[in-house]
Amino acid sequence: MGKTSITIKEIARQLNISKSTVSRALRDSSEISEHTRERVIELARRLNYSPNPIALSLLKNRTQTIGIIVPDIDNPFFSMAIGGVEDVAYSRGYHVMIYQSHDSYERECIDARHIAARRADGLIVSVASKSPDHSHFEELQESDIPVVFFDRISEQVQTHKVLVNDYEGAFEGTEHLIMQGCRRIAHISGPMGLNISRNRFNGYKDALAKHNLPLRDEWVVSADYSQSDGAERAYQLMALRERPDAIFAASDRIAIGVHWVLRQLGYRMPQDVALLGFSDLSISALLDPPLSSVAQPSFEMGRQAAELLLELIENKNTLDFETRVLKTNLVVRGSTLKIINSGDPASAEIL
Amino acid sequence: MGKTSITIKEIARQLNISKSTVSRALRDSSEISEHTRERVIELARRLNYSPNPIALSLLKNRTQTIGIIVPDIDNPFFSMAIGGVEDVAYSRGYHVMIYQSHDSYERECIDARHIAARRADGLIVSVASKSPDHSHFEELQESDIPVVFFDRISEQVQTHKVLVNDYEGAFEGTEHLIMQGCRRIAHISGPMGLNISRNRFNGYKDALAKHNLPLRDEWVVSADYSQSDGAERAYQLMALRERPDAIFAASDRIAIGVHWVLRQLGYRMPQDVALLGFSDLSISALLDPPLSSVAQPSFEMGRQAAELLLELIENKNTLDFETRVLKTNLVVRGSTLKIINSGDPASAEIL
Known part of the structure; x- marks a missing residue:
């Protein structure tokens, strides 16, 4: 001051x-x-x-306030990203109001309109998986309230977006499973309406194709990004006549549900089934065996989304929107590590 | 409608x-x-x-908006409680704006004033552990914006409050450790400025006294309610010449840090050291061994705080403030269970 x-x-x-x-x-x-x-x-x-x-x-004529809508603050990926948003916002004198959409289209619309009515200067969003349409965000833009997306983005709305290389991260993770000797690799995807789910699935699919491994319909199932859905899908996959020898879950929350079921059923990880997640939540390293995961820089994603939003708020003349793609990092731990020195990608971190 | x-x-x-x-x-x-x-x-x-x-x-002349300030949304106890607040608020047509104090006094003051400036109809708070004073909440009350506290309450501010029976929960948990044969029971408390930390410590202290067990200074250490602080205190306790045979952590986040260190150091739970947490986060059941914990009804605490706040918003004439005390529930799992049928309290749940 x-x-x-x-x-x-x-x-x-x-x-x-x-x-x-x-x-x-x-x-x-x-x-x-x-x-x-x-x-x-x-x-x-x-x-x-x-x-x-x-x-x-x-x-x-500003309120020095930015709103943020995420599907679920209970997901540590989002709470970390919110931390990144606050880090930038606080240092530049902005307040941050947080809203949860609970993955509901209706709630997301209500939240967006409330943020407009409360005269926030801008909005950062990771979209609800159940939103069929994003015109509620375009309404905000028309009222001169800029919007920036991160992670779960809207393809419909023209603005700045912050992503990770979901495709490459999933490709690298799947290749790691193949290097470990897994041949029957299942995938539990997120809801296919979301860009992140489609990109992770495509990375998995193309890695299998590169190594001439089969992509079997029954080994690909879809789930909400939740522990309970992960658990249900694990029962489904392990009940198959031809069981997978590896499961690549599209998020750590899904993987944690799978981890629990595999232990309940007496499968050994990674000997019977290798398990790989995506996001690298802090809790994942504490499981037994600790979970391998494709790490996302969640805090940094929040930081960059906030920087891009403040740029829009403070210099409204931007016409060229940017999509920033940050890098993932494969973190190899006990749940997938069968073979030491197996020619893993150099980026692998052995914990 | x-x-x-x-x-x-x-x-x-x-x-x-x-x-x-x-x-x-x-x-x-x-x-x-x-x-x-x-x-x-x-x-x-x-x-x-x-x-x-x-x-x-x-x-x-209302905005149909309530604010909520918690120390940290990354703590599942708070994100669950927020879910409870939203459950009641949404069903009665209110919006919920969430703020994090990051346990900082300065940020808590800024958030409270922002909520007043944004003309919320009321505020629900769990106070920052580092706040020496709560007059920023009294300022809101003076501007006719009611405030309700849950879990971490202000003794200074006169209003409705929602708590659990922290003292009894800690007493019962400590007695459970004694029933399991533990005799050198350490306690990692939360910051002593908080009501919850003092009550949990007193429950521990009185249970030891009841059973004529020593309360030794070096077995009582204080930590922030975080995993990293829990890990540090675990090293400190296990380095003692006379090691504890049980650790009662004032929260599951502290206990998760302790759990990690005990495993790193090769101690077996519960044979070498029994470990008990407080709150029963959903992740605690997934650890190996799964963590015993004193469960708090976090969602219900949020619900009741919201109901009390809406009562203040909608009928401002209340003069008699209420402090609701909800019940904890001891959940016994592998991290403390040495003896089956040991005469545990009937409320114990064996998972």
């Missing part, structure tokens, strides 16, 4: 008026002539200091 | 005016005479229907 008085003092000095006049002009006070007010605001803009949030807000 | 038209129709019928006049009066339209407007509003209040949120909001 120290900078505020410097700004006001500096503006006062340059215009040769009193600090209180500057301060009243920034507050849009009616005691100040329109001419003076315009000169003050013009200079304040030109000096491009970072005044305190309240002054800034008054100056630019 | 079906009730809305009934209300308007009913008001119109009773006052013998048109539905559109009622509706315009509720919207505070200038086309309606002051006299008519007053009659409509007075009757609407008296009929005490639940009109739709927007009508209600206009009628009573």
Whole structure:
């Protein structure tokens, strides 16, 4: 806040008026002539200091608030990403209001409209898996409230987006399972309406094809990104006449449900069934055996989404939207590691 | 929303005016005479229907929004409690804005003031462990924005509060460890500024006293409610010349950190060291061995906090504040179960 008085003092000095006049002009006070007010605001803009949030807000008709909608704060991937958003937002004097869509289209629409009604300056979203349409976000854009997507993006809405290389991460993870000697590799995908689910499935499919391994219909099942759905799918897969010798789950939450069922049923990981997740939640390393996973930089995804959003809020003239693709990192642990020195990709981290 | 038209129709019928006049009066339209407007509003209040949120909001100058501040959404205890708040709030047409204090006093003050500035109708809080003072919540109350606390409460602020019987839960848990034959029982408490930490510590202390067991200074250490702090304290306790044969951690997050360290160091649970947590997070059952814990009804705590808050919002005349104390439930699992049929309390659940 120290900078505020410097700004006001500096503006006062340059215009040769009193600090209180500057301060009243920034507050849009009616005691100040329109001419003076315009000169003050013009200079304040030109000096491009970072005044305190309240002054800034008054100056630019902003609330210094950004909204964030995620499907589920109970998912550590999202709570980490929110941490990244807050890290950037707080340091630039913005407040962060968090909303959960609970993966419901209706709730997502309600939340988006509430954020508009509460006059947030912008919105960061990871979309609900059950949303058939994203025009509620376009409505916000039309009301001059910019929107940025991360992880679960909308293809319909034109704006900045932050992703990871889901396809390559899934490809690399599946290849790792193949290198470990697995030949009957099943996949539990997320809901296919989501970009991340489709890209992870395609990475899996293409890795099998590259190594001439079969892609069998019964080995590909779809689930919500939840532990309970993962558990159900695990029973389904292990009941097959020809059982998989590896399961690649499209998220760690799914994988944790599978892990539990495999242990209940007495299968040994990785000897009987190797298990690979996606996201690398902090809890995954604590399971027994610890879960191998394709790590996503969730905190960094949140940070970058916030940076892109603040750019849109503060310089609304952007026309070229950017899709940033961050890198995943295969983390190999006990649930898949059958063979030491098996020619794993150099990026593999042995824990 | 079906009730809305009934209300308007009913008001119109009773006052013998048109539905559109009622509706315009509720919207505070200038086309309606002051006299008519007053009659409509007075009757609407008296009929005490639940009109739709927007009508209600206009009628009573509300935003149909409640704020919630928790230390950390990444803690599943809080994300579950938030789920309970939303369950009640959504069903009554309220929006929920979530904020994290990150256990920081400064951030908690900023969040509380932001919620007031954004004109929420009320606030639910679990306080930051580092807040030396809670007058920022009293400020909200003075601006007619009611506040309700759950779990980590403020003793300073007079309002409704929702707790569990932390003392009894900790007493029962410690007695369970004693029944299992443990005699050197250590405690990792939470920050002692919090009511929950003090009550859990006192339950532990009194259970030891009841059974004539020593309470040794070096066996009681304090930690933040985090995995990493739990891990550090575990090293500290196991390095003692006279090691504990049981550790009662004041939360599951602390216990998960301890669990990891005990496994790294090669201790067997419960044979070498029994381990008991508090809260019963869903992940605790998945550890190996699964963690025994004093379960808290987190979702229900959120529900009840929301009900009490909506009561304050909708009938502001409450003077008698209530402190609801919900019951904990000891869940016995592999991390403490040495002796089957040891005379455990009947409430124990064997998984």
